[in-house]
Amino acid sequence: xxxxxxxxxSKYENLYYHPYKKNxxxxxxxxxxxxxxxxIAILPLVLVLAYILIKGGSLLSYDLxxxxxxxxxxxxxxxxxxxxxxxxxxxxxxxxxxxxxxIGIGGGIYLAEYSKGALFSKFIRFGTNVLSGVPSIIxxxxxxxxxxxxxxxxxxNFSAIAGGMALSILMIPTVIKTTDEGLKLVxxxxxxxxxxxxASKFVTITQITLPAAINPIATGILLxxxxxxxxxxxxxxxxxxxxYWSSSPQSILEPIASLSVLIYNFxxxxxxxxNELAWAASFILVLLLLFLNILSKWLSKxxxxxx
Amino acid sequence: MxxxxxxxxxxxxxxxxERLIDNGFKRLAIAMAAMVAIVLISIFLVIFLGASESIxxxxxxxxxxxxxxxxxxEYGAFTAIYxxxxxxxxxxxIALPLGVGTSIVITxxxxxxxxxxxxxxxxxxxxxxxxxVLGLWAIFVMEPFLRPLLLGLHTxxxxxxxxxxxxxxxxxxxxxxxxxxxxxxxxTSISRDSLKQVPNKLREAAYGIGATRWxxxxxxxxxxxxxxxxxxxxxxxxxxxxxxxAVTMIIGNSFSFNWSLLAPGxxxxxxxxxxxxxxxxxxxxxxxxxxxxLMILTLIVNILAQLIVKKMRLKY
Numbered sequence: 165x166x167x168x169x170x171x172x173x174s175k176y177e178n179l180y181y182h183p184y185k186k187n188x189x190x191x192x193x194x195x196x197x198x199x200x201x202x203x204i205a206i207l208p209l210v211l212v213l214a215y216i217l218i219k220g221g222s223l224l225s226y227d228l229x230x231x232x233x234x235x236x237x238x239x240x241x242x243x244x245x246x247x248x249x250x251x252x253x254x255x256x257x258x259x260x261x262x263x264x265x266x267i268g269i270g271g272g273i274y275l276a277e278y279s280k281g282a283l284f285s286k287f288i289r290f291g292t293n294v295l296s297g298v299p300s301i302i303x304x305x306x307x308x309x310x311x312x313x314x315x316x317x318x319x320x321n322f323s324a325i326a327g328g329m330a331l332s333i334l335m336i337p338t339v340i341k342t343t344d345e346g347l348k349l350v351x352x353x354x355x356x357x358x359x360x361x362x363a364s365k366f367v368t369i370t371q372i373t374l375p376a377a378i379n380p381i382a383t384g385i386l387l388x389x390x391x392x393x394x395x396x397x398x399x400x401x402x403x404x405x406x407x408y409w410s411s412s413p414q415s416i417l418e419p420i421a422s423l424s425v426l427i428y429n430f431x432x433x434x435x436x437x438x439n440e441l442a443w444a445a446s447f448i449l450v451l452l453l454l455f456l457n458i459l460s461k462w463l464s465k466x467x468x469x470x471x
Numbered sequence: 472m473x474x475x476x477x478x479x480x481x482x483x484x485x486x487x488x489e490r491l492i493d494n495g496f497k498r499l500a501i502a503m504a505a506m507v508a509i510v511l512i513s514i515f516l517v518i519f520l521g522a523s524e525s526i527x528x529x530x531x532x533x534x535x536x537x538x539x540x541x542x543x544x545e546y547g548a549f550t551a552i553y554x555x556x557x558x559x560x561x562x563x564x565i566a567l568p569l570g571v572g573t574s575i576v577i578t579x580x581x582x583x584x585x586x587x588x589x590x591x592x593x594x595x596x597x598x599x600x601x602x603x604v605l606g607l608w609a610i611f612v613m614e615p616f617l618r619p620l621l622l623g624l625h626t627x628x629x630x631x632x633x634x635x636x637x638x639x640x641x642x643x644x645x646x647x648x649x650x651x652x653x654x655x656x657x658x659t660s661i662s663r664d665s666l667k668q669v670p671n672k673l674r675e676a677a678y679g680i681g682a683t684r685w686x687x688x689x690x691x692x693x694x695x696x697x698x699x700x701x702x703x704x705x706x707x708x709x710x711x712x713x714x715x716x717a718v719t720m721i722i723g724n725s726f727s728f729n730w731s732l733l734a735p736g737x738x739x740x741x742x743x744x745x746x747x748x749x750x751x752x753x754x755x756x757x758x759x760x761x762x763x764x765l766m767i768l769t770l771i772v773n774i775l776a777q778l779i780v781k782k783m784r785l786k787y
Contacts, residue, residue: 187683194685195581201572202590205659208652209597212608270503278497279504290777291507297706297773298766299713301740302514305747305762309517333510340507364489366496394601397715397740401748424603428716431607439611446604457599 213450220447228444233426235407236433243430243437246445248409252324252421253449255410256403257393259328264335265385269374271336272343272381277369289344296337303333304398312402320417324410327403327420331395335388342384346377383464390456394449396424405429423449518766521759528753533760537728539742541750546757550728552764554736558643558718559711561732562650567704569651570658575688577659578666591663598656606720609649614640614721617648621733636731641723643736649717654707661706665699666692698780705776709769715740739765 182188231245271288279285307330312321350373358368374381404419405426423445430438430445525533525546536547576582577591621638628634638644669692677687693700723735724745739761747758 187686191683191685198572198576199581201569202576205569205573205655206590206593206597208655209593209600211612212600212605215608215612216604267503267506270500271507274497274500274504278500285504288504288507291511293777294770294773295507295511297709297713297769297776298511298514299709299715299740299769301713301715301743302518302762302766302769305743305759306514306517308747309521309759310513333514336507336510340504364485364493366489366493369496390599394599394603396601396603397744400744404748424601424716427603427607428720431603431610431720442607446607450600450604453599453601454596457596461595 216443216446216450220443220445220450223440223444224447228441229448232409233407233421233430233441236430236435236438243435243441246423246426246441246448248406249421249423249426249445250448252403252406252410253393253423253452255324255416255420256327256331256399256422257389259325259416260331260335260392261385261389263329263332264339264388267332268336268339268385268388269343269381271340272347273369273374275340275344276347277365277373292337292340295333296341298333299397300334300395301397303330304400304402306330306333307398307402318417322402322404322419324403324416324418324420327399327422330398330402331392334395334398335392338388338391339381339384342387343377343381346380346384347373349380350376379463379466383460386456386460386463390453390460393456394424394453396428399425400428515766518759518763522756522763524753525756525760529757529760533757534764537726539726541746541754544753546754546760548739548742548757548761548764550726551737551739551742551761553728554643554722555712555738555740555765555768557732558647558650558722558736558738559708561647562654562711563704563708565647566651566655566658566707570655570703570707571662571693571700573655573659574662574666577663579684579688581684594656594659597652598660602653602714602716603720605649605652606717609645609717609721610641613648614645617645625733632730633732636729636734638733639723639735641721641735643722643732643734646718646722646736646738647732649721650711650714653714653717654711657707657710658700658703661703662696662700665696665703668699669695698782702776702780705772705779709772709776712738712772713740713765713769715744719744 228245229250230247232248233246234242234244236243271292275285275288279288307326311317311326311329312323315321317323317325354372354376355368358372359365363371399422403422403425406419406421410416410418410420427442427445427449430442433439529536529546533546533548534552535549536545537549537553538545538547539550540546573590573594577587577594581587582590618638618640621642621644625634625637673691673695674687677691682690718738719741722737722741724737724741725735726737729736743758743762743765746754750758
């Protein structure tokens with residue numbers, strides 16, 4: 165018996181795993197390289213987050229959240245707070261959402277429910293993809309050329325509305341795509357059933373298919389808001405910046421502060437107090453964006469479980 | 472109506488209001504969809520009309536003149552175009568192996584699945600950090616940390632034209648590195664999606680005929696996913712070209728042309744961010760011309776990306 169097994173072993177020698185064979189060493193080497201690469205890939209997130217949380221978090225105080233920022237150079241020790249920038253980011257993002265969500269959902273409804281693969285819908289799908297690739301600064305240049313420069317909206321040039329419009333251009337493609345894809349996930353039977361019991365197309369869409377696809381659509385809107393709230397480039401020459409509160413309703417026609425523009429303006433100042441304020445604003449902005457992203461991830465996970 | 476009055480079972484007549492609402496809703500949806508086309512076309516029109524003065528004045532010479540001087544009112548965008556192309560391509564070359572390597576780690580069973588999910592989540596969250604915050608981090612943390620390394624690079628390899636100047640702080644190389652951080656999530660998530668779509672039977676067949684794990688990945692799985700990865704790389708290239716804030720804050724915004732990557736440079740988007748607010752007259756027109764060039768560059772890259780994803784898709 166023993167003899168046979170020895171014989172067989174030598175016969176099947178190359179079926180055993182040899183750790184020092186050339187191929188296996190190469191395999192191990194490549195595995196370690198890929199793990200090294202993925203470590204390098206997550207390193208920046210860890211470093212950036214750690215720095216922002218420690219540095220920005222340590223500066224956090226009640227005064228910081230409620231005070232106005234002070235113009236650079238006025239006061240060497242303190243740069244004030246970021247209260248108006250937090251409000252400003254909210255106002256601009258809300259304006260952008262009010263513009264982009266109806267357009268995005270309407271366009272998505274058309275693509276998913278009405279278009280029958282005709283040339284127009286192909287062009288719109290293509291245009292949506294192209295629009296999502298347009299650099300954010302171009303959106304700013306466009307709004308500057310069409311709104312700010314011409315003073316077309318009640319004669320005001322730099323304004324919260326202009327900033328919101330620039331951001332909405334970046335949000336529209338995301339909302340259209342997720343609405344389109346979300347509506348396509350709704351089963352055809354549901355639609356036919358609704359039409360079969362006599363509902364009109366309008367009622368079918370608003371009462372049956374849209375509610376059924378609400379999770380992916382909400383995910384898309386959240387992602388779009390998260391992207392817009394962190395954008396700076398479209399705002400620097402549309403919404404500009406302001407050192408005052410934007411409290412009255414007319415103030416949406418005036419320049420407005422935002423967290424991202426505050427970070428940009430104060431980061432390139434030579435004063436330490438202003439730089440610190442930029443770190444504090446980064447802390448608030450990053451927390452807000454991480455919250456929105458994790459919320460949208462949670463929403464999209466719930467969708468996957470249901471379908 | 473069509474069944475007429477002779478039919479015994481009359482179909483329900485749709486009241487006028489219902490038909491109006493139905494029709495109106497459809498038209499509204501079409502109008503909203505058309506807004507995409509309108510916005511896209513008007514972006515082109517506004518930028519083209521704004522640039523027309525400068526286009527007439529300089530023509531294609533604008534692309535090769537490197538002087539940008541608001542005082543003498545002479546403008547050429549060569550420095551910015553060179554900066555845009557060099558920073559974006561160099562950052563792709565660095566980010567491609569990192570991103571594809573990471574996506575392989577996420578999709579293959581090299582590590583325990585919990586750890587893989589964590590890596591995937593972290594790379595996705597990296598995309599959530601706004602550009603301006605990365606720029607702030609680059610100015611105050613990354614650049615001071617890098618400077619001795621870059622200085623060492625210069626003293627040892629200064630004979631290479633790309634490393635021929637002494638690093639003074641902001642420059643093209645720090646901008647390239649921050650761009651790598653910004654496009655890594657795009658390359659990783661798109662490669663991961665296309666690797667996930669490769670059918671498992673291909674992998675099993677390769678293992679079955681005795682291929683090792685990496686022989687399978689390199690010869691079977693990567694070629695099957697190549698269209699998606701190429702599309703992702705092109706999308707990332709478009710993003711890198713248009714990326715503004717972090718680059719503006721770290722590249723130095725210099726208009727004197729220099730081959731060296733350690734010297735301060737400029738990109739089209741950085742130039743726009745810096746000058747548009749205070750520009751007037753023919754400077755605005757020249758900036759619009761530069762914006763038009765940026766728009767066309769990103770448009771070409773994006774359309775190419777869409778075509779490649781569509782045409783090169785392997786079918787199983």
